[in-house]
Amino acid sequence: MLSKKNSIRKASIDDPALTRQRRVVLDVVRESDDHLTAAEVFERARKKTPTISYATVYNSLRYLKEQGAISEITFGNAASRYDRETARHDHAICTCCGKLVDFDISDTMELMRAAARRSRFKPEGIHITLRGICPDCRSE
Amino acid sequence: MLSKKNSIRKASIDDPALTRQRRVVLDVVRESDDHLTAAEVFERARKKTPTISYATVYNSLRYLKEQGAISEITFGNAASRYDRETARHDHAICTCCGKLVDFDISDTMELMRAAARRSRFKPEGIHITLRGICPDCRSE
DNA sequence: CTTTAGATTTAGAATTATTCTAACTATCGT
DNA sequence: ACGATAGTTAGAATAATTCTAAATCTAAAG
Secondary structure, three states: OOOOOOOOOOOOOOOOOOOHHHHHHHHHHHHOOOOEEHHHHHHHHHHHOOOOOHHHHHHHHHHHHHHOOOEEEOOOOOOOEEEOOOOOOEEEEEOOOOOEEEEOOOOOHHHHHHHHHHHOOEEEEEEEEEEEEOHHHHOO | OOOOOOOOOOOOOOOOOOOHHHHHHHHHHHHOOOOEEHHHHHHHHHHHOOOOOHHHHHHHHHHHHHHOOOEEEOOOOOOOEEEOOOOOOEEEEEOOOOOEEEEOOOOOHHHHHHHHHHHOOEEEEEEEEEEEEOHHHHOO
């Protein structure tokens, strides 16, 4: 288990490259239950560090993603969203309201092998996207 | 089986809404083996109809997608690509060169049900994305 | 054959998301 | 403290896509 606070994979809390700005961006992503856009991260980061710039938010998000501390979700032509969950997982998107939720299909090894066989790619990762109607939209 | 030429799902060849420009855009997408961007479709459509505008290409692509005559693939933050294949299928993307290829996992019903169960969505469709190294990049 | 209404196309402006640039600042090792 | 390196800033630039308003086409009605 990771310690609850401040553990990120490669850049540890002691890594000098984890600057104040990057730390703030990381905290913002971690503090949110859902998947924020860069614009939302910028807004919230500004509350903590009013001088932070948009470019730094983007740079930090890229840096943190490369370090494996956060992950990026792109969907359709919409703005990227950033996710504190870095373990492999899947996404469902509501065709009615656009809501994006995480779920996890366990045991994707066989599926990945099947996909690799059919595409002739050397497999590195697999991701499942479900489109459908979310519970909220269904009950309206 | 669909007849080989000119069958699109809702807008048939006799549909007055399938204008000359839309027909040209449809032909361009159909004539390509791979997945063209809007810019590439525009370039090729211009060869057939030099006065066609960028906006019309986008409008036509949207229209044809809504009619179910073509499909749109979005991947990462890259430009959308358009695909003549409209049946359910999956995509593999090369993490080395970016190449995008189609493949098909048959029998996705059980997977879709499992995804629906875990996400609590009413399922409508499922899509699998494999990331990996394509045969060309592997042999270099 | 005109008129009209509605839909489509056009060219270019506008918008949105993201990246780039160049100057400035902070930090680290010596 | 000094210079090197890396990071931050503000704003410009870029890329993809959509919007706008005027012009054009089409089909139907008179």
